[in-house]
Amino acid sequence: xAGVSQSPSNKVTEKGKDVELRCDPISGHTALYWYRxxxxxxxxxxxxxxxxxxxxKSGLPSDRFSAERTGGSVSTLTIQRTQxxxxxxxxxxxxxxxxxxQPQHFGDGTRLSIL
Amino acid sequence: xESVGLHLPTLSxxxxxxxxxxxxxxxxxxxxxxxxxxxSGKGPQFIIDIRxxxxxxxxxxxxVLLNKTVKHLSLQIAATQPGDSAVYFCAATTTDSWxxxxxxxxxxxxxxx
Numbered sequence: 074x075a076g077v078s079q080s081p082s083n084k085v086t087e088k089g090k091d092v093e094l095r096c097d098p099i100s101g102h103t104a105l106y107w108y109r110x111x112x113x114x115x116x117x118x119x120x121x122x123x124x125x126x127x128x129x130k131s132g133l134p135s136d137r138f139s140a141e142r143t144g145g146s147v148s149t150l151t152i153q154r155t156q157x158x159x160x161x162x163x164x165x166x167x168x169x170x171x172x173x174x175q176p177q178h179f180g181d182g183t184r185l186s187i188l
Numbered sequence: 189x190e191s192v193g194l195h196l197p198t199l200s201x202x203x204x205x206x207x208x209x210x211x212x213x214x215x216x217x218x219x220x221x222x223x224x225x226x227x228s229g230k231g232p233q234f235i236i237d238i239r240x241x242x243x244x245x246x247x248x249x250x251x252v253l254l255n256k257t258v259k260h261l262s263l264q265i266a267a268t269q270p271g272d273s274a275v276y277f278c279a280a281t282t283t284d285s286w287x288x289x290x291x292x293x294x295x296x297x298x299x300x301x
Contacts, residue, residue: 077231079231114293115277115291115292115293115294116232116277116291118288118289121288129288164231164232166231173220173281173282173283173284173285173288174220174239176222176234176237177222177234177289178234179224179231179232179233180231181229181230181231182230182231
């Protein structure tokens with residue numbers, strides 16, 4: 074597709090379950106970002122992938138959060154043992170290089186609700 | 189660290205009028221700025237960007253102004269339309285970053301008929 078694609082668009086799960094969120098970036102974009110957006114809040118950086126370099130995980134809130142990017146394209150964000158405070162919209166973005174000189178293009182996000 | 193914020197959380201504007209959305213940033217090293225529009229249930233959509241070597245940049249019905257002296261950024265929307273109702277974010281990054289932007293919380297723009 075032409076834009077960043079995220080799935081599922083909505084996810085409702087019980088506390089303690091694991092969830093996987095998927096991001097398919099724009100073809101050719103080497104930089105990929107995950108953000109979390111809570112109601113009425115700005116975007117909270119989670120993790121950044123750039124090419125084959127080691128990801129910047131400095132924004133991950135706890136060790137329950139992890140992400141990987143396979144083949145330099147699709148990325149999966151995994152949240153283990155979900156907690157109610159994990160409820161938020163998880164946004165993925167990608168950009169071309171150089172990443173600090175190009176806008177990030179966002180998907181429509183996954184709305185995660187923890188019961 | 190970077191701190192980016194917006195002066196007004198909500199802006200109500202009459203259809204056809206011009207809108208001005210403001211943003212302040214704290215890091216004087218910031219040199220690349222973006223405005224995004226986010227409609228309900230959707231991801232942020234790129235509107236316009238500007239680099240620090242410019243003071244003004246125009247797009248279709250939008251103009252971004254950058255005042256580096258006071259570290260202030262604004263977005264002007266001409267002839268505001270109902271479809272412009274959304275939350276608007278500014279974002280900033282620095283030369284030596286890899287694109288780690290700091291985002292403001294956003295301004296809700298409500299267009300009234």
